[in-house]
Amino acid sequence: LTADAPIPAVGARLTAGTLYRRVSNTHMQWDLASGRPTKGAFRPDKDRYGQLEEGVSFFLASLTTPEAVLNGHDGYGLVSVDITELLALAKVKKETVAVKFDPSTDGAAGPAHCYVEGLYGPMQKALAKQLAKVVVSASPEQASGVKAPEQDEDS
């Protein structure tokens, strides 16, 4: 962790800062042709009990590192998202988006965990195409048991 980074209160709504999200190197989450994540990389999880999560998991960059987010996920990509830009674009699109600090004990980056709520179709597309900046490209080679195949049109 960054020693001097302020730690938000649990549940606090964040309006500035940078978020990380790791993205698997599968064709449903990473477009090898463009070298960018797909819309599918920003969908919420429905857990093993059938509970749909209210938000999509990200990690607050000031409290973690790219290495910690990718720890144990060789081959995965990593993207960053500026919170201010995210909220501004959501406002333009009339989408209700919130970033909430939700630290956990899951994994090396767990203490930096955040949920981003309100990411529906238009915001998923905006993240994939515009908002998310690629920090680490996903590997086309098989990693963590998951292989990103060649693009549909080229296969």
Next chain:
Amino acid sequence: MVMTTAEKSAFANLVTPGQPLFDRIRAAFSHVMTSRSSAPPAVPVPTPEEAISIAKTYAQAVEQIYELGNLKPGWNSYKAGPIGEKAQKRAVDFLLPFHALVPSLPAPAIFPTSDGGVGMRWRMATKARGYLDLELIFFDGHGEYSFDFADDNDLLAEGRISDAPSFLTDVRKHLSPYAAA
């Protein structure tokens, strides 16, 4: 996340995209995209050889849909659970009648979604605006579609899927302006 060899094999199979027949995809959808009359558009008829080849892609797609049931909780490195059985059935129940409606169209790429759905995607090249993606996702309770150009920042359209014929009507409605592209 560590996968067993069997899981790796299952995953590698299920993430294999659809067939490389995108000129035919464009041709298969073109009748839907170009017809502006109220009369039913003419449906391109594949040759017998093409029909067999395309039918195989649908058989493979159905197999991939059911293989999604092998995914273990956490398969996306976060908290994604299993893919719903009803979602799988809903996807198959859509796909086969859809194939009958548009017999010259190869099967879509199949993929799981982190919210328990079965995804399908057709990607086709357009002359003017690059690749157009038609994406469908089936959940236990309903189905959704979205259309977007790969290079655009916004979705072109999104909506609910009731059945294959209604979906084709929606394709026609949303994509007719781009028929010449």
